Amino acid sequence: MLKTSVDPKQEKCFVKKKRKDLISLKDLNVNEILGILERGDYWSDHLNSRFSIIPRTVDNPIVSNLFFESSTRTRFSFEVAAKKLGFHVLNFEPQNSSVQKGETLYDTLRTLESMGTNAAIIRTSEENILQEVAPLLELAVINAGAGANEHPTQGLLDILTMRQHFGKLNGLKVAIIGDIKHSRVANSNIIALGKFDAKVFLSGPENLLPSDDSELIGPHTQIVPVDYAVQEADVVMMLRLQRERHALSNVADNYFRDYGLSRERFNLMQSHAMIMHPAPFNRGVEIDGDLVEHPRSLIYKQVSNGVAVRMAVLERAL
DSSP states (O other): OOOOSSGGGOOOOOOSSSSOOOOOBBGGHHHHHHHHHHHHHHHHHHOOOTTOOOOOOOSEEEEEESSOOOOOOHHHHHHHHHHHHTTTEEEEOGSSGGGGOOOOOOHHHHHHHHOOEEEEEEEEESHHHHHHHGGGGGSSEEEEEEETBBBHHHHHHHHHHHHHHHHHTTOOOOEEOOOOOOHHHHHHHHHHHHHHHHEEESSSSGSSSSOTTTTSTHHHHHHHOHHHHHOOEEEEEEOOOOOTTSOOOOTEEEEEEEESBBHHOOOOOOOOTTEEEEEEOTTTBBOGGTTSSTTTBBBBHHHHHHHHHHHHHHHHHH
């Protein structure tokens, strides 16, 4: 577990930041989100053009990746995004750092800031630590996934993918199925889609759904049976079981049969409906292996859009 921020006896005043953090999608209004999506579209077009020259937009900033949890897509897409923009990238290794000697996250970030780092991209199991440290730092803090709380860039790339395919977000019906209670991806998608008046159906095992008094349950969200969600949705987004965040007991035993996107459930989907998954996916657990790369799957388009959105987020930050 990370030590949090600062000793109360040495409390530092909030700084007046020139750079823009991205901690939560709750902090962004619709126009700010649209700005990121439109810039993401721009970068998506450049990335899809083999002969396109990507212009350099900022002079040689330094960004640090601090991943205290395992990651493939998020870590490497941030690194690719930064390098596409011409940024210098430092990859922090917690196991080989002074964190092992008891250094707090705040002190680590202040050290990197003092060396000239302009932005820190952080993944952590702690839920509120980024809100604590970000106001105390001049460098930009970008949330790359915090506990079961939020994963804002995943939410942004998911809604960009929907917007590109359907040409809109308003009025879409999105089913999110699986371990919603422990999913920061689900949280960020619910927040983002709610800002655009999309309808969100939530489904999964009862003990893995948010409680009735959860702030995720609102006018645009509804808990429904899995087959109803699949039949009604324009987008069916499957989630993996968050094995690292809780004991599964016997939930996994019949999970594919009861909640997975099998061929039979796929056949219940409307003809225009598309499959999404934030990954990593477990073939044969939450989704039939053949459906991952089906013509109606947007899963690898999400991965591609991850680079484009993170380029937009890094530009905004600096």
